[in-house]
Amino acid sequence: MSALLEVQVAAVRQLTPVVREFTFAAVNGRLPGFSSGSHVQVVLPLAERTLRNAYSLLGDPRDSGVYRIAVRLQEASRGGSRYLHEQVQVGDRLQIGVPSNLFPLHSLARHHILVAGGIGITPFMAYLAELEAQGASFELHYAYRSGLTDAYTAELQARLGARFHGYDAAAGQRLDCANLLTGKPLGSHLYICGPQRLLDDLRARAAALGWSAGRLHWEAFAAPEPGLPFTAELTRSGQRIAVAGDHSLLEALEAAGVEVPNLCRGGVCGQCATGYLGGEVEHRDHYLDEQQRSHVLMPCVSRGGCSGPLLLDL
Amino acid sequence: MTAPSAEPMFSTPRYATVPNRRPALYRVLVAQDAALATTLLDHLAPTLLLSLGGELSAAVEHEQLPSSEALYLRLHALLDQAQAGTCVQAIGDEVFVWQVHRVARQAGLLGDEIELFRQGARRRLYCVHCTRLQEIGAETESSCSHCGVRLLVREHFSQRLGAYMGVCIDPDRPFATVVQP
Structure with missing residues (x-):
């Protein structure tokens, strides 16, 4: 992910028992403009790990003075929505990514x-x-x-x-x-x-x-489903990374300081496609075709197996 | 200039040979000559056939129009009232099928809801020097019937214009070689 923006929580509204709306304002300067259908990644510094969840921007794209998102509390949450619901207050500062749009309006539609x-x-x-x-x-x-x-x-x-x-x-x-x-x-x-x-x-x-x-x-934004722990090996550096069952491969790579370009973190956009040279792969994305899956995987959702290390072309 | 190559250019149209079998709510077959449509009818029966004439033995609702212009207008009116799930098949020469394509796209059909079947050599040429269109056959060189420049007919095709690009063949003669009557 590219540069992060520093924002302050300007307002919080509880819309329903499980949906909470947040308004973010820029700490410095102006927030970048966005088109309708855009989302931002919100960095959620939980105690045990940092999550990046993607949320759609709700507001009018012609008014990018503030950003608004609405978050549903997920029962089987990895902690991200719970953190936003229970911890984040007006005045708090958060980091978010710049908006990107994987769901634009079709300009020729009647x-x-x-x-x-x-x-x-x-x-x-x-x-x-x-x-x-x-x-x-x-x-x-x-x-x-x-x-x-x-x-x-x-x-x-x-x-x-x-x-x-x-x-x-x-x-x-x-x-x-x-x-x-x-x-x-x-x-x-x-x-x-x-x-x-x-x-x-x-x-x-x-x-x-x-x-x-x-x-x-x-x-369809969905948090990566948990799986079994496995090991990834970066073949270019020889580095070995242990991926816990409740972490995605992408998150484990980021935690190890390996930056992989990514947008949706849900297996649909194709940004984080990473080559692999060997090992068992459980493909869970909605992006790659069968032929591509023989040598590429989407680390935001897909996982390695427990038979041996997953050899990444990184 | 375009050297002949085994691979056609990306923009060079590829035509269907066998109709696809995707379901459709409403299927319009547009034929320059209804007799040509017979081969397509074996595959999937259209809801309606529009043509410029010709005999057809099969029992299909068939409207014959007196001219290309009348046919394009009829198709436009038909698609204007149509629902999503409509598809169009066109069979005829390149001038004809690309006019049908244009009407269909303007009505809101997507590229993969239109199938084109090519029959005949007539095609359109766009002179990049005077920006006008003319009709040609299979020839690879031609003189612009408007500005007179000798043109190379490139494989590069514009779907919007339904025409191949014609460019001056001799850079030393970027002007008419024949005085037009």
Whole structure:
């Protein structure tokens, strides 16, 4: 990751029992501009380790005076969301990365269909500002559970009127993926941010209707799943790095002072692709094809095996 | 100048030979000559066939249009009302299929929702000196019918213009060699 920005927590809002919104202001100078769909990595100095979690920027891209993110408390958290929920207070200083965008709006779309599941609403908050400013045709579908993951629902309902379609799981309302894609105009593009199940369902429905894969855009930030501990060997320096079960290979490399370029830290963007020369690999990314997997891995999510060291071309 | 090479240039169009079997909500087949479409019908039946004429034995909804311009307008109107999941197949010479491509892209179709099948040698040439278009056949050299410069027909193709690039073949003669009538 390139240069870090120093920010101060300017405001904290508890939106729901599990969603907390943070506003960051620059400590020195101005924050860089960003486009809708961008995210930042937030450096979280936990007691036992430092995490870098990626969060979408919520605000209006034309107003980059402050950055806003919303964080869902994850039960099976590695500690990042818990730290933000329980430790971080107004006035605290944090380090964040510069914004980057892996989920931009498609500029040639005639109609934008946004589908959010729970905390997946966050990138669309920035989209809405952009789409409204452009006077673009769009609709938002938001599946949530009232009293738990219903961040911004009242605001969205008032702001979007008939373009807002809410599905409250607590009231037994289900988002019907087939219905959602039926009868959409030719230039439609679909943007999905939510659980894997929602993404898989929509992708299958769209393909069955003859939609080109190019009409679908998604973002799935997921923390790396833990695994078994293993050892990585940097073949150029001979250095050996032990990777604990609850650390990703990327985190272990960073802890050892090895910088690997990275953006999403969730196996989708391809930035951290690293060559390997031998050893067992458990590929967990959504980026590499089978042929590439024979010699490249994504250290942000993928892991080595326990049969012997993973030999990295580093 | 372009030396002949085994590999076509990146921009040189590659045409489909067999239609893909991806599902589609609505399939429009646009044919310069309906008789040419017969080979494609064996694979997947279109919802609608638009053509400039020609005989077709298969039972497919078929609209014949009197001119290319009428056909492009009809396709435009059709796609304007169409839903996502529509795909377009075009069969004809390069001038024809790239006009269809242009109409389809303007309507919001993505590149992989359009399939082009080439039949015939007629193609378009863009003169990079006077920026005008003309129609040519398979020849690799031509004189610009507008500015008269002798042109080399490059393999480099513009999808937007649906045309190959024509560049002055002789740098010592960057002007008309024949006086145009």
